[in-house]
Amino acid sequence: MGTAIFTDAYAVIPAVTQRDIVTSFLPGWDSTRAWILARPLSGFAETFAQYAIELGPEGGSNTPEPEMDAQAILFVAHGTAHLTLGATVHVMTPGSYAYIPPGAQWTLWNREDVPCGIHWVRKRFVQGDGLTLPEPVITHETDVRAVPMPGTDGAWATQRFVDPLDLRHDCHVNLVNFLPGARIPFAETHVMEHGLYVLQGTAEYLLNTDWVSVGPGDFMWLRAFCPQACIATGTEPFRYLLYKDVNRHVPL
Structure with missing residues (x-):
């Protein structure tokens, strides 16, 4: 579709509008650009931000998340990413999913010579009474x-x-x-x-x-x-x- 829509109940951001002129560049990220598709807006949707990020060759970050209480969910669309979580490196291919709890130490890099596309959902974690933090989850859609x-x-x-x-x-x-x-x-x-x-x-x-x-x-x-x-x-x-x-x- 070719028409962007924003109402008081919903928004549609079509693929055709996700072009070079609407990209964002983020502190702490090398050779990376982002299309920020959702962000908390008072009176609209308030719980999350959603990015489509493109890591260029050797692009990525050693300090991806600036907020300590934010959790991350990553889903690889194309290309290959190397996710380091703690001391473990995970090679993520199209269809790979990662849940990263708040406070975790992680890095994300593209070590290939072609771009890598990743969906990144950020949400400030809301603690439930009597509950511990979730553990990290690394999996692939073919295993679900x-x-x-x-x-x-x-x-x-x-x-x-x-x-x-x-x-x-x-x-x-x-x-x-x-x-x-x-x-x-x-x-x-x-x-x-x-x-x-x-x-x-x-x-x-x-x-x-x-x-x-x-x-x-x-x-x-x-x-x-x-x-x-x-x-x-x-x-x-x-x-x-x-x-x-x-x-x-x-x-x-």
């Missing part, structure tokens, strides 16, 4: 089972990188998969904020009162309680990376 949504015969399924019953986590980033023609058969509305980055396929997506056509590289940003539904179009699966905040009381 797709769980069918009830009543869909597997046409709509979600890959969850962390256990949804592990209340130590205050947010999730999942992969959501629809076969061609599959749909969310009702307008969902709930307290969770969302960031949805389309990885593959096309769909008609209901955002509040509007049906919007989306495809690869498009980003949807939803505030709490924004109604949403989906119909997968085209001949290939429709897949997106989904952020949501979970498992905490609403601050009063």
Whole structure:
């Protein structure tokens, strides 16, 4: 799609607008540029920031996160990244996922001669009463089972990188998969904020009162309680990376 949309309930940042002239450059990062797709905005979505970052050859950072209470979730889109977490180096390829708890020491570098694209979700961690910090998680999408949504015969399924019953986590980033023609058969509305980055396929997506056509590289940003539904179009699966905040009381 070619039209950016920003309303009081949702925003759509299409792939075509994510060009050189809207990149950001970050302190402490070498040969790296970022498209900042979401940031906390008072009165809109307030819990997270989401970046699409491109590491050039030998690009990266030894000090990636400036805020000690921020957690990180990384998902590799293309290329190869070397993530050092503690004393261990993890080679991350397309489809690799990492959860990095707040306060962890980590670095991220591209040691190859082609660019590496990574989705990076940042969220200030909200401690739950009586709960410890989550542990790091390093995995790959091929190692995560797709769980069918009830009543869909597997046409709509979600890959969850962390256990949804592990209340130590205050947010999730999942992969959501629809076969061609599959749909969310009702307008969902709930307290969770969302960031949805389309990885593959096309769909008609209901955002509040509007049906919007989306495809690869498009980003949807939803505030709490924004109604949403989906119909997968085209001949290939429709897949997106989904952020949501979970498992905490609403601050009063």
